[in-house]
Amino acid sequence: MKIAFIGLGNMGGGMALNLVKAGHEVRAFDLSEAALAAARETGCDTFGTAREASHGAEAVVSMLPSGAIVKQVYGEDVIGHAPEGAILLDCSTIDVATARELAAMAEARRYPMVDAPVSGGIAAASSGTLTFMVGGAEEAFARAQPILAAMGKAVIHAGGSGSGQAAKICNNMLLAIHMVGTCEAFAMACKLGLDGQTFFDISSVSSGQCWSMTSYCPVPHVGPASPADNEYQGGFATSLMLKDLRLAQTAASEAGATVKLGDVAAMMFNDHCVAGNGNLDFSSIIQTMRDLSCNSKCESITTVN
Ligand code: NAD
Numbered sequence: 001m002k003i004a005f006i007g008l009g010n011m012g013g014g015m016a017l018n019l020v021k022a023g024h025e026v027r028a029f030d031l032s033e034a035a036l037a038a039a040r041e042t043g044c045d046t047f048g049t050a051r052e053a054s055h056g057a058e059a060v061v062s063m064l065p066s067g068a069i070v071k072q073v074y075g076e077d078v079i080g081h082a083p084e085g086a087i088l089l090d091c092s093t094i095d096v097a098t099a100r101e102l103a104a105m106a107e108a109r110r111y112p113m114v115d116a117p118v119s120g121g122i123a124a125a126s127s128g129t130l131t132f133m134v135g136g137a138e139e140a141f142a143r144a145q146p147i148l149a150a151m152g153k154a155v156i157h158a159g160g161s162g163s164g165q166a167a168k169i170c171n172n173m174l175l176a177i178h179m180v181g182t183c184e185a186f187a188m189a190c191k192l193g194l195d196g197q198t199f200f201d202i203s204s205v206s207s208g209q210c211w212s213m214t215s216y217c218p219v220p221h222v223g224p225a226s227p228a229d230n231e232y233q234g235g236f237a238t239s240l241m242l243k244d245l246r247l248a249q250t251a252a253s254e255a256g257a258t259v260k261l262g263d264v265a266a267m268m269f270n271d272h273c274v275a276g277n278g279n280l281d282f283s284s285i286i287q288t289m290r291d292l293s294c295n296s297k298c299e300s301i302t303t304v305n
Helices: 012-021 033-041 049-052 069-077 096-108 122-125 138-149 161-190 194-205 237-255 260-277 282-293
Strands: 002-006 023-031 059-062 088-092 114-116 130-136 152-159
Touching: 002 012, 002 049, 002 069, 012 023, 012 033, 012 059, 012 122, 023 033, 033 069, 033 096, 049 069, 049 152, 059 069, 059 138, 069 088, 069 096, 088 096, 088 138, 096 114, 096 237, 114 138, 114 161, 130 138, 130 161, 138 152, 152 161, 161 194, 161 237, 161 260, 161 282, 237 260, 237 282
Parallel strands: 002 023, 002 059, 059 088, 088 114, 130 152
Antiparallel strands: 114 130
C-alpha cells in the first residue's frame, strides 16, 4: 500500500520504518532535513512537502507535536490533495476537540479519519510494540486496523472520533498520578529507614503495586531496567508528560470532570520542567522529593542537576 507518513521524529521515524518492513511503500515528509535523511536510509521515499507526499497515497499517517500543527498539515496539505477516499490516521497526541473537528472536516470531503494516539515510547515505536487507542467510525477503524497493526502490538477501538485521544489523556493522567504516588512512597519509605530494594520487594507484591512500581521503578537499580538506571535519560520526557496533563486538564474542564489529583500532578510536573528537567524521563520527579523526605540511607536516589 502507498502510505504517506508525516512527522518522522523520535516516534514517527521508527513507526515509518515498521511500515516499510511490513512491505508498504512509504512516502515520507518532515520539516527536518536530518529526519528525512534518516528516513531515506530506512527505505522511505522522501518528499519536499506534505502535499507531495500525500499525492497518490492510499493512506496518510501523521506523528506530529501538537493539535495546531496537525490541523495545519491536514487542512493545507492533505485534505483535498490525497486521493478522495484515502484513510487518514493521526497518531499524534492532541486535544479531543481538535481531533473531532478534523475528522468532521475530513469526512465532509470523503476522507475517513481516525485519531490513533499511542501508548509506549521511542523504544516501542522502533520495535513495533506500541498500543494504539483508536477513535472513529467502525468502517474507518476497519481500514486503519491493519496499518496500525504493522506498528504495534495492540490496536483497540475506543469509540467515535476523539475517543482515542480521550483514552490517551485519561491513561496518561493516571500514569502521572501513580508515578507521583510511587515516588512519594519510596521517598517516605527511605525517610522511615526502609531500604529501597526491600520496599520494592514488599510493595511490588502487595496492594500498593502499580506499573510505575513494578515495570518502571523510579529508584535506580531497583526493579526491572528503567530510565532511573540511566540517570533518567531516554524514556518518556517530563515535558511530554506535562503536555498530556495540560490536555487532560483542558478536556476535564470542557467535560465538567473533577480531576483534583490530575491538577496536582500537572503542577508538580510543571515545577519539575521549570527547574530545567523537561528532557529527563518523567520518573525523575522523585528527585524533587529527596530533600523533603529522603535521608542518606536512600543513596540510590541521586540528584541529577
Ligand atoms: P518529535 O519532536 O521527536 O517529532 C516530531 C516531528 O514532527 C519532528 O521531526 C518535526 O520536525 C516534525 N514536524 C513538526 N512540524 C511539522 C510539519 N508542519 N510538517 C512535517 N513535520 C513536522 O516528537 P515525538 O517524540 O516523535 O512525538 C510525536 C507525537 O507523539 C507527539 O504528539 C507526542 O506527544 C506523541 N508521543 C510521544 C511519545 C514519546 O515518548 N516521545 C510517546 C507517546 C506519544
